[in-house]
Amino acid sequence: MMTSAVGGRGDAGSAIGERALVDLSAITRPVGRLVATAQNGLEVLRYGGLETGSVPSPFQIIESVPMYRLRRYFPPDTRPGAKPAGPPVLMVHPMMMSADMWDVTRQDGAVGILHRAGVDPWVIDFGSPDKVEGGMQRNLADHVVALSEAVDTVKAVTGRDVHLAGYSQGGMFAYQSAAYRRSKDLASIIAFGSPVDTLAALPMNLPASLAPVAADFMADHVFNRIDIPGWMARTGFQMLDPIKTAQSRLEFLRQLHDREALLPREQQRRFLASEGWIAWSGPAISELLKQFVAHNRMMTGGFSVHGDLVTLSDIDCPVLAVIGEVDDIGQPASVRGIKRAAPKADVYEFLIRAGHFGLVVGSKASSQTWPTVAQWVRWLDGGGQMPEGVTPMPLRPAEPSESGVSLTSRLAHGATAATEMAFSFARSAAGALVSANRSARTLAVETARTLPRLARLGQVNDHTRISLGRIMSEQARDAPQGEALLFDGRVHTYEAVDRRINNVVRGLIDVGVRQGARVGLLMETRPSALVAIAALSRLGAVAVLMPPDSDLAEAARLGAVTEIITDPGSLEAARTLSMRVLVLGGGESRDLHLPEDADVVDMEKIDPDRVDLPGWYRPNPGLARDVAFVAFSTISGELVARQITNYRWALSAFGTASAANLSRNDTVYCLTPLHHQSGLLVSLGGAVVAGARIALSRELRPDRFLQEIRQYGVTVVSYTWAMLREVIDDPAFSLTGSHPVRVFIGSGMPVGLWKRVVEIFEPATVVEFFATTDGQAVLANVAGAKRGSKGRPLPGGGEIALAAYDPEDNLILEDDRGFVRRAETNEVGVLLAHPRGPVDPLASVKRGVFAPADTWVSTEYLFRRDEDGDYWLVDNRAAVIHTARGPVFAATVNDAVGQLGAVDMALTYAVPAGSETLAVTALALRPGGSVPSADLSEALADLPVGVAPDIVHVVNEMTLTATYRPLAGPLQAEGIPKASRNAWYLDADTHRYKRLTTAVRSEIAGNR
Template sequence: MDLKFSAVTRPVERLIATAQNGLEVLRLGGLETGNSPSPSQVVESVSMYKLRRYFPPDSRPGHPQAGPPVLLVHPMMMSASMWDVTPEEGAVGILHSAGLDPWVIDFGSPDEVEGGMRRTLADHIVALSEALDAVTEITGQDVHLTGYSQGGMFCYQAAAYRRSKGIASIVTFGSPVDTLAALPMGLPPNLAPGIANFMADHVFNRLDIPGWLARTGFQMLDPLKTAKARVDFVRQLHDREALLPREAQRRFLESEGWIAWSGPAISELLKQFIAHNRMMTGGFAINGQLVTLTDITCPVLAFVGEVDDIGQPAAVRGIRRAAPNADVYEYLIRTGHFGLVVGSRAAQESWPTVADWALWISGNGEKPTDIFPMADQPTEGDDRGVALSSRMMHGIGEASEVALTLARGAADAVFAANRSMRTLAVETVRTLPRLARLGQINDHTRISLGRIIGEQAHDAPNGEFLLFDGRVHTYEAVNRRIDNVVRGLIAVGVRQGEHVGVLMETRPSALVAIAALSRLGAVAVLLQPDADLTGQVRLGGVSEIITDPTNLGTARQLPCQILVLGGGESRDLHLAADAAVTDMEQIDPDVVALPAWYRPNPGYARDLAFIGFSTASGQLVAKQITNYRWALSAFGTASAAALGRTDTVYCLTPLHHESGLLVSLGGAVVGGTRIALSRGLKPERFVAELHQYGVTVVSYTWAMLRDVIDDPAFALHGTHPVRLFIGSGMPTGLWKRVVDVFAPANVVEFFATTDGHAVLANVSGAKIGSKGRPLPGAGRVELGAYDAEHDLILENDTGLVRVPEAGEVGVLLAEPRGPIDPTASVKRGVFAPADTWISTEYLFRRDNDGDFWLVGRRGSTVHTERGVVFCDPITDALGLIPAVDLAVTYGVSMDGHQVAVTAVTTRPGATITAADLSEAVAAMPFGLGPDIVHVVPEMKLSATYRPTVSALRAAGIPKAGRHAWFFDAEANQFRRLTGLARAELSGAQ
């Protein structure tokens, strides 16, 4: 009877209990748990945050001395109450019980604070840095900085911003660093930058995220788990005792734990750390200061969730590569994202481990047994995140390990099959518009440096453009400065078409001055301070000179009006008695009336834009660069190097060098990338700025990089963000050393004539020393067969120029586009009746794949008794000998005949043998080797880092000795150069 009665009453009691509990949930939002928050004290309260100290010393009898301080940092979309969800399982309670001193920074809900919805990401990081100062000052100890999800990202960023000052260690939970290594829900990394940029520029610049939307988005990342939790709650609604232990956590996730996001902060997050992935590459901006995680030197402990789809393992483990100067450990736990910090597993594993870690780092305990040094992570791996099958298995427990393995194998196969296609599609979308625009440029197209900068400022005003001395300047700021300088130039009488010299160090004001002259329509004459300035002023037709305070003394010696720009507005230039000098910084641009003749960016493609200088045979030569020539190089560089907004181009060459103006600045402006200017080439500065600026592309000229990677002080210290080196003239041996040291980075080598009619690019970098192929979108080039013995371009039976076969030498001819230099060698009726070509006077051969190889200039061949010798193939071949540093080949005239001589310098501690030389020459795919090879102590380089031969040639045939060899034609090998052999070669006997 009792059993029957119980069978009737139990469902009724369950129904009543369900109704009572359900009514309480509807009325109060949840079940009343009776829990109260842990005791805390607000130590500091400002508009950006509140700093709370939990269990302050005055509430802890018997604990006069607090333990190591731990500062907990919550993500933007979650309430700071997440650290105290329940006294028993909350972070602050567990850490306090373990003897630590817990602190919490509470950013509050931005929609409840005046100006809160205008907060940026940088505001949070600066606020965290200020809070760290407060904790260290009060406790007198370094702080263990601990953050969850984006809060952990804040910890990394603040530590880098402070260079680890006052930080004992960093502890993070599911905090992604290499965001593109594994995106939530398996989103493809190729598409993420474009989507993130679009959302940042067009959505979150006018939209904020309220708390309810943040909650919904978080729950939708794992809808199965969310649905299951809700079903379980309803099914157990009758059993209050079973629900109460998890009620605080449920209420937090369902309603109470979510706060609003400000649109500017989301935009900055998307652009810097997803689109540009600058936690990995470095160069993210905090209040205009450029920051890199390589500045983190304190220990790091990263908690990795095996089935975490938000902070996925591959993304979290990026900290190992991003912070090479820190000791990085990890704790692997099988849980999802929120389970890392809240819940039973977090209470049993995560927080006790954090406590043990903090005590160990502080010298008060043993090393936790379950943490391990994080292994080096590959730059690109097969792990693209937590698979959907893994998340489903964790949520509902129905997928087997076999099914998981099959799913992953299938995903890998699909990924491998489509990787190259996706990459090709992305690069095609980026490159084709540039090539199309380049192909549409004609004489009457308005194109110039000033115009392109203006376009970029219009399209992306807040885009980061110029990096210098650790600071970042946006396109809008630089563009506004250019306009102000234009007004200043107009105020002092500079007009369109005038030739104005620029004598400045590499600095932002130099770039602005050059761009302002372009916008005005004047000609920037790029003066080289280490050459004949009087001659440059004369050849350039200079009427005024823009200089900086550093070069003012030199500029005053020239017969021109001097305009001083940059260096700050408060400096004293002592100009009172010098009417020939005008301080441009004292001109108020707002009061300058623009004349009727002024039209911004008036330059046509055919117009002269710049004049540079070089030295040929000891004579100063002016190089005229039109807007078309600049645009060709700029668009060509951006296309060949696939430059985009995620790149940072490092400009090592001064802006008065062609490489700096045409390749670095030109490519960066057209590509919409950031350009980093350097004060000079030093190994320690080079490495520091690579990381600080997040440099992805390094520009060079000739042997410039030799001063860096061959320096004994050079060391990369872990990984690097560089993907490309772009420039021209890199020696083959240096090329090989660069790609070995900076693997997997590549070299894109350019060849371009001064007039820009012929442009080649070795885009793949697979063939060291090759100049590549004609650049798409540039002018057409072809080879004309060449007889080096008689210095003749060869014709076929019809009288037209013959195209050489593969491997045969030819003169590089270019079909002109744009203005033709009056001094150019113009040829007509070359390959067809009445056609027009320009002879570049450079000799090339083309291999079977269609790649061009430079063999020298016309007239530079050496006519030896063995036959005609081409210099460049020899230099390239001997440059690849590991012991060789630099090589150069030239002809020496002796008693009516010529001898081909190669001079080399050796790398420190290395030696060269005759066998090395014989092997290198035997491996040459084309041409004859030298007659003599000798080692010289040093090799003089030009201002563009190009080896010079004039002094070597003037010295004649080298002396006999143990560091000189001659080629024995009969034995087909090199032998030690003796006095007898030298006499025979010189014709003395």
């Protein structure tokens, strides 16, 4: 009883005690949680975070210079018998982040994991620029050169090639430095979320069409005045993904009471929240925006590193691009640009489901990224297999769209579906709006760029001051540090070029050249030639552009030359003329080795600072009506001088810039000699008025063509006639990977060559120009859809018309009232131009043409206009071949046979045969090409105007002028082509082409 009673009371007391404990814990647990939250919160407030007790990985400072410090983590034991260090990996941080990012935690950080895997980790530390003297004046080139020097040091210390690894902009530095040093001493490049094709996918899906304009504005008007402090860099990074930032902060606050749960990620949180961010210098930001966003020069090439021009196409070491599936900063499409930008490199990719920072720091980085990197290094070092998940990067990714990170990836990566969906919907709606208005926006951008040019051109009258020298001055004033001239791998700013022009002007004044003087120019295409032309323009003198392959004495006589400017390479040719020779260029230290009695002045020995400018000198005095240049052409074997006024130059320059849509984003490759009208008026003129970069080449060399267009980042290539045939027919020519060229501009390209050029350089197009020497008529085939067409009148140019023409009697036809009749559609007509400005004294002027007392200039060129309003060159009026069957128009025949796939170039010319004249067409075929007679007959069966040639034959080569125009003279001298399997005659009975035999040839020669 007693026991029972006591036991009963014990059970009841136990239950009551348990309830009391439960009640007590319900009270104490929240209190304890609150106390822990307060304690941890106070520690965070006082010290910036929780004390984790973690110790940084050991490192040794191997090199310390003002620009950087070079750390070697886990320095190896140098005692005899110690294990040697593994392959070195040099890691590069972006400018806004601390170099400590590679060692956020010793256990899970990059340097710790790589060291345990047998890799020798090195880190370049650029420091905090706001705490280093001169740090806030650093630019991108300083970082690239510094990294290259650090590679040299690592190589010297370890004796091994270096693996260069960079995160985000650090990866961009790695690419740029590798290109700068042409992959010397590099084992590989490893880049984590590093954009290359910046315009392929911008952060937050910003529209690529607006990025260049915005980047240029920010570079020129914002970051040339301010820098970015560390707190602003941190805030900007966090605002790129505000939802994730807010989620991270909320999660931290929710777990603030649980110290053990927070400690594993505390170092990473502190790094991102405060400790990991450093200042960013304004010049570096400005250069980043201008070179790699506005101009996208990691893709196109031609970015400047302390004056040297660099291209990623020079990289030939292996590349591993680590790509984040949900990286909205280094988006996959942008990162994968390295495959196209570096065609000589073996490029691989490793795809990881992570955001931008998660690629290098965090759980996925420690479990996936760094073990893969270590295995990649061992594989290339010959000690392992290719890492799992690493695959060759495709040239064209299989995804249907890579405009940005996909919606599904964002939804899966977000914390809440509703928030993420709302965010993505808003962005998708904006994208739809952008897409719907893309055409309108493109039109608006092009109009905004084009209208000011055309408006300025429309305001030009006889008394307007406009000239090449004046435009160069304006560009130097508006963009003094803008890149103006590229040559021999170096870049020259507008300010430097303008200073050189002014110095040459002083030299010309010192030797007695005055305004209005006619000065011959015999120079190769060099910077000194461009400067000399601009200096004569600024002085108000006339530059007489003398072709080196012509009769120089005759050119000097026709141009009324009083003295001649030349370069050292052309000095001997210039000295054959009985006049004073002024030598410019070639370097100040060269010795000309001249006899004492030589009438030669070395312009480079004149000190411009000692020249007093006379009272009469006013820079850029040229009026639109003034003659600025004299150019030469050959007509029927005779050298003819053509006067080019400032207005004529301006019309072509502004028209070219508008038709080819040139801008400061372009680099124009001036292959055309400057003494040729196309080089002066189209290439140089268009580039100067657009503010584009001008890339000069020493000569057309097929082996350097691809190298230079990538090194210079060429977007526009100029040409004349069959110039590009020399490139693409060269046996060594091979275009692999991408290229930066978007358009070819010039005149006279044969139809067959045109077809091949657009096929090889797809998606580039051809803009073909036609212009009379006096500039009264200018046409441009802007669309490029109709190969061979000269297009339509250039916007801003003068009025043109086609006068009906009778080729049999060589007469312009009139109507019933006595006025000239306008040619109908596809009817041959003489191209007339309504004159604007001065008229060339040699021009054929006609009055009372379409109305009483009106004035027109006859170009003496024959054209036809098709149903769409496009103009097609037919022939020169004096060159029409009159055969017994009717007139043969050379250009029409050449265009027709040029459509045959095997034909590269065609030339139609007249050959006397007894009492008659034969029309003969010579064909130059592409390598390995052949022409069946059936195809030839079909191509010439239905010519739009004129009749087919009497004989067609294949030639091994054609004689070309210095401007790559085929010459008929040498072929005409050979007479009627010899009988062969590659020669055909037009059978009069069947109107088909048949094999030319010896018997038939003899019959034709005897007029049958």
